[in-house]
Amino acid sequence: MSVYTLIERHQLEDFLCHYDLGTLVTYQGINAGIENTNYFVTTTAGEFVLTLFEQHSHEELPYFLELMAYLAEHNIPSAHPLADKAGHYLRQLNGKPAALVQRLSGKDVEVPNLAQCHAIGYTLGHLHVISPDFPHHRPNGRGSDWWKVTAERVLPLMAADDVALLQAELRFQANYKNLDLPRGVIHADLFRDNALFNGDKLSGIIDFYYACNDVLLYDIAVLINDWCSLPNGHLDNKRVDAIFEGYYENRTLTPLENEIWPVMLRAAALRFWLSRLQDFHFPRPGEITHIKNPDVFRNILQGLMRTLPHILSN
Numbered sequence: 001m002s003v004y005t006l007i008e009r010h011q012l013e014d015f016l017c018h019y020d021l022g023t024l025v026t027y028q029g030i031n032a033g034i035e036n037t038n039y040f041v042t043t044t045a046g047e048f049v050l051t052l053f054e055q056h057s058h059e060e061l062p063y064f065l066e067l068m069a070y071l072a073e074h075n076i077p078s079a080h081p082l083a084d085k086a087g088h089y090l091r092q093l094n095g096k097p098a099a100l101v102q103r104l105s106g107k108d109v110e111v112p113n114l115a116q117c118h119a120i121g122y123t124l125g126h127l128h129v130i131s132p133d134f135p136h137h138r139p140n141g142r143g144s145d146w147w148k149v150t151a152e153r154v155l156p157l158m159a160a161d162d163v164a165l166l167q168a169e170l171r172f173q174a175n176y177k178n179l180d181l182p183r184g185v186i187h188a189d190l191f192r193d194n195a196l197f198n199g200d201k202l203s204g205i206i207d208f209y210y211a212c213n214d215v216l217l218y219d220i221a222v223l224i225n226d227w228c229s230l231p232n233g234h235l236d237n238k239r240v241d242a243i244f245e246g247y248y249e250n251r252t253l254t255p256l257e258n259e260i261w262p263v264m265l266r267a268a269a270l271r272f273w274l275s276r277l278q279d280f281h282f283p284r285p286g287e288i289t290h291i292k293n294p295d296v297f298r299n300i301l302q303g304l305m306r307t308l309p310h311i312l313s314n
């Protein structure tokens with residue numbers, strides 16, 4: 001469960017006085033999620049999600065909230081933040097930065113079908129068309145510098161085979177730094193649990209708190225590794241094709257993007273293998289939630305190395 005900060009009813013009632021959102025009816029902590037404390041909040045004016053930010057500083061948050069507003073206003077199915085009476089998306093509650101956003105309908109899917117893959121591909125393509133015009137900038141905090149620092153933390157705790165694999169992949173990826181690939185704002189964590197569906201219709205993308213300015217192709221790779229991987233670590237090509245068919249309705253890949261695609265899949269697998277290794281070996285203090293299995297991404301990386309051609313040898 002991921003409710004780190006408990007909110008008393010009177011605290012929430014006081015908080016809601018700063019908005020034109022009617023009066024509190026009910027509220028309930030949300031179990032899913034890892035980073036933040038989330039509550040469903042129902043008022044006489046509608047249904048919302050209250051997030052108390054547990055990791056980010058007050059200064060970092062306007063980027064994410066402005067981005068969510070921008071995307072919702074550009075027809076990306078996503079939750080628009082609610083402004084308080086002074087026009088601010090961000091407030092303080094119980095000592096934590098806090099924001100209210102629209103509550104979206106729908107549920108995440110465990111095994112996406114081809115129509116759902118097409119829908120998420122279509123929306124990511126649309127997001128990548130509009131995102132380069134978003135006026136704010138945030139570097140990727142999980143980029144190659146972070147890979148290096150994190151690898152140094154986890155390598156001493158890993159089995160010999162995994163050490164060799166991780167070191168080889170870091171060397172391999174170092175050959176592809178600073179390529180001139182199309183860039184813009186990316187979601188950077190578009191896993192299945194960050195997309196809500198009503199049947200085959202995508203009702204919303206959530207959890208933009210890893211969003212940053214980086215290579216667009218990397219965002220597709222993050223998506224495909226999670227949405228299309230089979231238990232043996234290989235990709236389900238039918239799902240991959242459905243995602244790209246949807247994506248191409250809005251944006252096509254450049255020749256360099258096509259060429260570099262296998263490298264990007266491996267980079268995305270490396271990033272989540274490392275973050276899961278870090279969470280496994282160094283759980284964050286006070287964390288009372290599920291640690292995700294790092295081996296899933298080691299297996300994906302190994303599957304990619306077996307099935308996709310190397311552009312340069314290790």
Ligand SMILES: Nc1ncnc2c1ncn2[C@@H]1O[C@H](COP(=O)(O)OP(=O)(O)O)[C@@H](O)[C@H]1O
Pocket residue numbers: 002030032033034035036037038049079101102103104105193194206207208209
């Ligand atoms: N705007 C929203 N509408 C509906 N449900 C939401 C919304 N935002 C979050 N949720 C629910 O809260 C859960 C946790 O949200 P998430 O942003 O993934 O948390 P965390 O940042 O802690 O990982 C989601 O799995 C979803 O069930």
Ligand SMILES: N[C@@H](CCOP(=O)(O)O)C(=O)O
Pocket residue numbers: 033034035036189191207272275276292
């Ligand atoms: N999608 C990542 C976890 C990212 O953290 P969250 O706070 O967005 O759940 C993974 O599966 O490793």
